[in-house]
Amino acid sequence: MMTAQDGFNIPPSIRRMCSVLCLWKGHDVNALTKLSSRFGIKTKDLKYFFDRIATGKYDFIVIDTHRTGKLRIRKNLIEPIDYVV
Secondary structure: OOOOOOHHHOOHHHHHHOOEEEEEOOOOHHHHHHHHHOOOOOHHHHHHHHHHHOOOOOOEEEEEOOOOOOOEEEEOOOEEEOOOO
């Protein structure tokens, strides 16, 4: 497990090993977009997630490819979000 306020400050070797990404709505939309695009999330969809689904102060989006290799997206670790790549 690794935490960082800017995902691009994480060494690339560690970023490549990540299978789960937790995103909080931040001020740097470009960085969020670039990180999530590595998992196959489109910019408009990420904006939708934060504008319509994860709207609370402490809400976050989890992008998960762990074990199955399939993309799973959840709100706050537990609420599944239907998303087709």
